[in-house]
Amino acid sequence: FADDGSQLWLNYDLIKDAKQRESYAPFTKFIAVASDNQTLKIAAEELQTGLQGLLGKKIATVKTATASGGIILNVNKNAPSSTNISNEGYEIYTEKGNIIISSKTEAGVLYGTFELLRAIQTGRSLAKLSITSSPKVKIRMLNHWDNANGTVERGYAGSSMWKWNELPHRVDPRYVMYARANASIGINATSINNVNASSRFLTAEYLEKIKAVADVLRPYGIKVFISVNFRSPRTLGGLKTSDPLDPEVRKWWNDKTKEIHQYIPDFGGYLVKANSEGEPGPQDYGRTHADGANMLAEAMRPFSGIVIWRAFVYNADPNGDRFKEGYAQFKPLDGAFDPKVIVQVKNGPIDFMPREPFHPMFGAFPKTTLGMEFQITQEYLGQSTHLTYLAPMFKECLDTDTYAKGQGSTVAKVIDGSLYNASNSLMAGVANTGSDDNWCGHPFNQSNWYAFGRLAWDHTLSSEQIASEWIRMTLTQTKPTEQKISDMMLKSHPIYVSYTYPLGTSHMMGESHHYGPEPWLAKSARPDWTSVYYHRADSIGLGFDRTGKVSNALQLYSPEVQKKWGNPDQCPLDYLLWFHHVPWTKKLSTGRSLWDELCVRYYDGVVQVGNLQKTWESLKADIDPEIFENVKGRLKIQEKEALWWRDACVLYFGEHSKMPLPKPLTPPQ
Ligand code: GCU
Known part of the structure; x- marks a missing residue:
């Protein structure tokens, strides 16, 4: 059978090498689970399914x-605290010839189970296994931008995976696959509807539907959140x-x-987009x-x-600088938020551009819990036709030093709560899932869902390791092929940036669809x-x-960051045009x-x-034919559109620079 990608990274294909399969035999004679708890049952069943596939044997x-x-x-609810494992963390070790997966909670055992399966899927040895792992971030969440009518805002993989017209009576089996995939990477929360929220999701009719989804996700350790429309007391409550x-409004929300x-006793909570892009909010009432x-x-x-x-807010002020607005509106409120509130900040100050400097709010809010919002769906990153592996981009942001409390105050430390001893922590990713058979459109887009989850669990993992895991679980176990694919993935984000937004340019996407180039856009509704x-x-x-002449946005960062980015001769080229208006003729560090x-x-x-195309072509013999052709076709589109970007932008900027166009302005042979 060809691989349609529907099982994501939980394919559990038979390990081809019989010797390797044999090496797992001494540890896979049975699965012991003492209780009837549903989550543990799921863990045992996952092991059975996984080992049946990988080793070809039925395990009792x-x-x-x-x-x-x-x-x-x-x-082991009373595990000694000296083991330093959090509630959701786990230990995997061998004892008396058995492999023990141990945690204080059932969910932790489930995460450990997936880790063990991953070890086998990626060809690790089980002898002398000793793994201890705890999530660095407490709430690891997908944000779905799915609408009640089945569309997905900025979704590029079909329509919504939530079948609102069928729920609660028919529960699509795909919800279970979704839950398994998320649990396998430690995602423990999901907001099921668009942040541009319809009040409908708070009606009894929809709560019953959401309850049915929550019931499926609960045993996988996943809590459901709802995005709410701030005007609901008026629209629903009259x-x-x-x-x-x-x-009365307060009573209505209570x-x-x-x-x-009553529907969802362990309800995760509310996600709110307020006073942003026309959505209602407290500022409508002077609050x-x-x-x-x-x-x-x-x-x-x-x-x-x-x-x-x-915190994604801005006024459409043509004379202002949107870069500063989130900070400006929220900074005076640092310390004013209830401890139950987390302020969710996009990775950069504008809007999920192909490459942005980190948002200046990170590090600047010692009294507020700030969560990260990444975008897994590739609104500005080639949607579902350009191969763009996002782990390096996520990590670039997380690993950047804010210097908020001296050297080493990385964005990651703000997010995991360690910098300011926050009691809660959040990393959210705008989901890229849809009704497509393979969930994410481009087969490689699955790796971005995977990478997001892995980094939310442990932001110290490297992009290389995450790519290698994903490739081994989905595409190939052949080392040279794996390496070539990994190389393609690791280069893919810089390549995309290169033919779209090089040197720190921003927002040149075609109006509203955010797909092709439109650097000349001079007029729009906003x-x-x-x-x-x-x-x-x-x-x-x-x-x-x-730097101060047009906008002083750089001053929002700590002095060390200002120093790094403030001098056009020293600013890394990838960020140069974010902070400087550079003369066309100025010589850069490259000598050009x-x-x-x-x-x-x-x-x-x-x-x-x-x-990328050539490398992919060379791997044909090693890749599932359906996936091979699928990616090949998309790379062709990517090539065509990279040319479109290049020519549109070079010709447009050339009208300003009046400098000679490179020759020849034709596709490379
Ligand atoms: C972007 C995106 C919108 C989305 C918004 C948000 O602007 O284009 O579709 O609603 O972000 O994050 O709220």
Whole structure:
């Protein structure tokens, strides 16, 4: 059978090498699980399914181990705290010839089970196994931007995976696959609807549907959140206002929150986009983000749930700098948020651009729990036709030093709560899932879901390791092929940036669809929303001066960061035009003028796509034919569109620079 990708990285294909299969035999004679707990049952079944596939043998489940050579699933609620393992963490070790997977919780055992399966899937030895692992971030969450009508905002893999018209009566079996995939990488939360939220999701009709989903996800350790529309007290409750300080409004949210808990007792909480891009919010009533968030936190007080309040806000001010707006609106509120509130900040200050500097809020809010929002769906990153592996981009942000408390104050430490001793922590990713058979559109897009989950669990993992795991679990176990694919993946983000937004340019995507180039966009419905506003090309040069003359946004960062990025002669080229308006003729560290460097990057990006194609072609014999053809076709589109980007941008910027166009302006042979 050809591989349609529907099983994601849980394919469990038979290990081809009989010797390797044999090496696992001494540890896979039985699975022992003492309790009937549903999560443990799921773990045992996953082991059975996985080992059946990987080793081709049926393995029995027993209540207690009477012999050696098996896998024992063990919940040890009173594990000594000296083991330093958090509630969801696990240990895997061998004892008396058995492999023990042990955790304080059932969910921890499930995570450990997937780790053991991953060890076998990726060809690791089980002898002398000793793994201890705890998640670094507490809430590891997918944000679905799925609508009630079945569409997905910025979704490129078909329609919504949630079948609202069928729920609660028919529960699509894909929800179980979704839950397994998430549990296998440690994702423990999901917000099921678009942040541009319809109030519908709070009606009894929808709560019943969401309950059915929550019931499927619960035994996999996944809590459900709902994105809420701030105007719901008016639209649903018939109140005259949604003012967060109005007692009737507060009562409405208290009652609604209680009602939700009747359906979903372990409800995760609310996710809120307020006063952003036309969505309603507390500012409509002269109140602050904190007033709005704290009202919802109060409603959540009797329960375990929380409130996640997004910081993606900006006024469409053509004379301002959007870079500064999240910071400007939220900074005065540091310390004003209820402890149940997490403020969710996008990785960069604009909007999921192909490459952004880290958001200046990270490190600057010692009294507020800040969560990370990454975008797994590739709105500005080639959607589902360009191969772009995102782990290096996620890590670039996480590993950057904010210097907020001296050297080593990385963004990752803000997010995992260690920098300011936050009691909660959150990493969210905007999901790339849809109704496509393979879930994510481009077969390689699955790796971004995978990478997001792995990094949310442990941000110290390397992009290389994550790629290698994913390749071995999905595409091939042949080492040279794996290495070539890994190389393609690791280069893919820089290549994409090279032919779209080189040197720190930003927001040149075609209006609203955000797919092809439109650097010339000069007018749109929103007054600031023009490419010209963002890239600032003129006869002198290119880039947005944020060092003080046009905008002083650089000052939002700590002095060390300002020093790193503030001098155009020293600023890393990848960020140069984010902070400087650089003359076309200025010589850069590469020895070339800005204009020449820009052209070199656009041209090289296209050549590199050609190299990706060549490498892929050379792997044909080793790859499942369906996946091979699928990726091959998409790489062809990518090549065509890389040329489109290159020519559109070079010709457009050339009108400003008036410098000679590279020759020839034709596709490379
Ligand atoms: C981007 C995206 C929107 C989305 C918004 C958000 O602007 O284009 O579709 O609603 O981000 O994050 O809220």
